[in-house]
Amino acid sequence: MTITLDTHTFIAAAPKSLKAESTGMTPAEFYDRYCGHAGPIKLGEYTHRRAAEFTATLEFAGHLRTVTATGSPVAALTSALYDEGYPVEILQFHQRRTESGMATFVQCEFNGRRGWGAAIADDSAESTVRAMIAGINSLG
Numbered sequence: 856m857t858i859t860l861d862t863h864t865f866i867a868a869a870p871k872s873l874k875a876e877s878t879g880m881t882p883a884e885f886y887d888r889y890c891g892h893a894g895p896i897k898l899g900e901y902t903h904r905r906a907a908e909f910t911a912t913l914e915f916a917g918h919l920r921t922v923t924a925t926g927s928p929v930a931a932l933t934s935a936l937y938d939e940g941y942p943v944e945i946l947q948f949h950q951r952r953t954e955s956g957m958a959t960f961v962q963c964e965f966n967g968r969r970g971w972g973a974a975i976a977d978d979s980a981e982s983t984v985r986a987m988i989a990g991i992n993s994l995g
Contacts, residue, residue, distance in 0.1 A: 862886060865975055868951040868958040873971050889960075889973040890985075894992025896941070901981050909980045913988075915939045928980040932987050941965060943991050950979060957982040963990035970994045 862882030866874070877885050892898075899912035899919065910923045913935065920939060924931030929945055936943050946969065947962035956975045959982040963970060972990025976982040 864953050864955060865958055865973075868953050869960050869973065870947065870949040872947070873949075873960055873962075873973070876971070885973075888993070889971050890989050891992060892989070894988075896936075896988050896992055898985060898988055901984065903978045903980060907980070909978075909984070911984050913939075928983040929987070932984055936987075936991065941991055943987070943994075945987070948983075950982070959983050959986040961986045961990050963987065963994060965991055965994040968994045 862885065866877070866882065866885055880888070895916060897914040899914055902910045908925045909928060910921060912919055912921045920935060922931050922935045929948065933943060933945065942965070944964045945961055946964055949960040951958050953975065956977045957979045958973070958975045959979070960971060960973045963972060970990055970993040972986045972988065972993060974982050974985030974989055976985060
């Protein structure tokens with residue numbers, strides 16, 4: 856896989872606790888560990904319609920669920936995940952604008968385990984959705 860974003864800038868935007876946890880990782884290792892897409896939840900289509908309104912199609916073990924929300928993507932996605940049997944808790948949430956887009960870092964807890972998810976996208980809601988999915992997938 857080729858990483859097309861400036862991963863050094865992306866990692867520099869991470870919160871201190873995540874930087875400490877990832878000390879010594881190459882940008883590719885950071886990307887694989889915290890931005891990975893392998894796991895029980897996959898993001899299909901994502902559409903941002905207007906300010907604070909989005910639609911995301913999620914795939915859970917072979918079935919699809921569409922989440923449409925106005926407002927907080929954290930609240931909408933957390934509720935959808937709970938309904939699908941993934942009672943995830945967001946422990947930390949950090950979001951920063953970078954030259955490559957909006958970087959989002961979330962620390963999740965699921966089934967007594969904690970882990971970080973990270974993502975970058977042009978829009979803050981999409982970045983949040985992708986980071987949350989990466990976080991839960993790292994714990995799944």
